[in-house]
Amino acid sequence: MPQSEVNTTIEELQSEVQALKRKTDFFSSLIDVSVILTSTFDLDELIRRVLQFSQRVMNSEASNVMLYNENTGMLECRVALGQVAKMLEENFTLQLGQGIAGWVGLHRQGLVVPDVSKDDRFFSGADQATGFVTRSILCSPLIVHDKLLGVAEVVNRKDGTSYSEEDLRLFETFCRGVAVAVQNAIMHQRLLSNQRVQQQLEMASAIQQGFLPRSFSVKEDDKYEIAAVNLPASLVGGDLYDCIELQPGLLGITIGDVSGKGMPAALYMARLISDFRFQAHQAEQPEPTVRILNEMLTERSQQGMFVTLIYLTLDTESGVLRFVNGGHIPPILYRRPTGEMLRLEGSKGIPLGIMNPAEFKEASHNLIPGDTLIFFSDGILDAKNRRGQKFTVGRIEEVIRGAWATPGDLVSQIVEAVTKHAGVESQFDDITIMVLTWH
């Protein structure tokens, strides 16, 4: 073989070896970056590690990642490396379409800019503000499922040469993985944030349950027994019940249901129960208390919120009940000795917090031995089974007619019946049940 052909063959082989080496480096880099991408869920730390790696592989002076803020339509510098990193991280933003990064974000395609001074798209504002001199840029969008998360760029090769199309291909491949990792890190942050909200809700739930009496101090020779349960649809809710001693021999008993549910209803309920305890002690009869509560609630009305509420006073010696109903479902009156199932209707007024003045008429009833009053909120009637059928008053009455010894038993049995009816369906509304028996 002539020497010239030998030389050509050696050159070709060397070229192939170089090409193979570049490919090996390419895949080796991808493996390295994939290790980084799974190394942390800390968004800033993840981006920092990827940029450090990219800068080294691309032999570059500086780099940065800008994240896209959907609310403002701006690209905001999240992490930067290099001489002026701190200044960029503090306040560097670009509109989508502005500068090289903005162009890449808008058009969603990577770009090599060998000489920024010859490219009209280049935005020199950052260089003017920081004193940095940008010569060349390699920039790629960060996209996941067609959604723009931001852009990443490396700046100025240290050897003064320009970035190649091969560099762009490698960088874009990095960035596809980076985008997924950034998305995962953002989701992880949201998850942590949701967990914190959940923890706060659990604390709020415990505090709210603390507002409601857990047990009722009934003495052995008392003629009445009372039990209640409150089951919010979510951790907190807008139902309330209370039983306070207004004076020896006179109890104040209430049950209420605030419009809506969740946190707004819970806050409304918290203030209401505090107001109720104060106002109930100011008057011995229910009507003035309800009238004043209505006045206060209407005065501070927010977004039309209101409460349906029954307030009654019970003379624990005579069994005389005096009560006012503000738009609440009338309680069931069960006369156990005769099996009569009645409703304590009275004179039903409108819910509290809607308009003032409003008329609330007091009614009275004499309890006789064996009488049982069952109060409930309408959440119990909203409990649906898998076929969409609601729990009815008739079903409550079936349970009441069954075998039970104490008000606590009856409350538990009604809850059990509702839970059984709903099956796997989630609880839709707050549920409160209160039972009062008279011996």
Added chain:
Amino acid sequence: MQVKVLDGNDSAVISVSGDVDLYSSPEMRKAITQLCKKKVTPIVVNLSGVDYMDSSGVATLVEGLQLTGKYKGIFRIACLSQGVREVFELARLDRVFSIFDTLDEALKT
């Protein structure tokens, strides 16, 4: 849920269809509060397309009533389905609102 507003020169009709609950009522609230800001009167809410309304939806209508009351405006609701009418009657809200069987009746002064 869908909310359509027909804003005339001296009256407005808000037609609501679908379920009105905690999650959908803000859309109805937006329509009502926008008209109240302009002190439109009368405002008639047509509920013919609503089969279900929870207490959040009722509260939104209460807010409309309270807001119109501040400028001595008229707030009416019309065409309640049986289910929605029961919700209003159960809580005695039929005493609070001016309720009409037809839109024509609600629009007559």
